[in-house]
Amino acid sequence: MSEETPKCPSCGSSDHVVLVNASQKIGTAIGGAAGGAVGYYSTSAGATAGGIIGSVIPVVGTGIGVLTGGLAGAVAGFFAGSAVGNQIGEHIDRHIICEWRCNLCGTEFDK
Numbered sequence: 001m002s003e004e005t006p007k008c009p010s011c012g013s014s015d016h017v018v019l020v021n022a023s024q025k026i027g028t029a030i031g032g033a034a035g036g037a038v039g040y041y042s043t044s045a046g047a048t049a050g051g052i053i054g055s056v057i058p059v060v061g062t063g064i065g066v067l068t069g070g071l072a073g074a075v076a077g078f079f080a081g082s083a084v085g086n087q088i089g090e091h092i093d094r095h096i097i098c099e100w101r102c103n104l105c106g107t108e109f110d111k
């Protein structure tokens with residue numbers, strides 16, 4: 001996975017050593033939630049664009065377009081937020097916490 005995986009102090013091998021990515025998972029969840037919320041509350045642009053496109057078919061099309069635009073904004077925000085949160089979390093795990101675990105013998109150690 002990474003070229004900078006440290007060796008397990010017990011086994012002396014890096015083959016089974018993985019980064020303990022707790023912050024990465026938390027970051028992904030928080031980022032996704034925040035991104036979804038931001039996307040949901042800032043969907044006026046998407047909703048407006050959807051409404052304009054949908055208004056080719058008056059009334060019904062406008063309503064569907066606004067709903068679709070709003071939903072797309074929330075979904076896009078969720079994925080964008082997840083990606084950002086995931087990267088921030090991984091950065092914290094890799095460069096600040098630096099906690100590793102060997103899956104072969106179960107040893108946990110700091111880099």
Ligand SMILES: [Zn+2]
Pocket residue numbers: 008009010011012102103104105106107
């Ligand atoms: Zn080990």
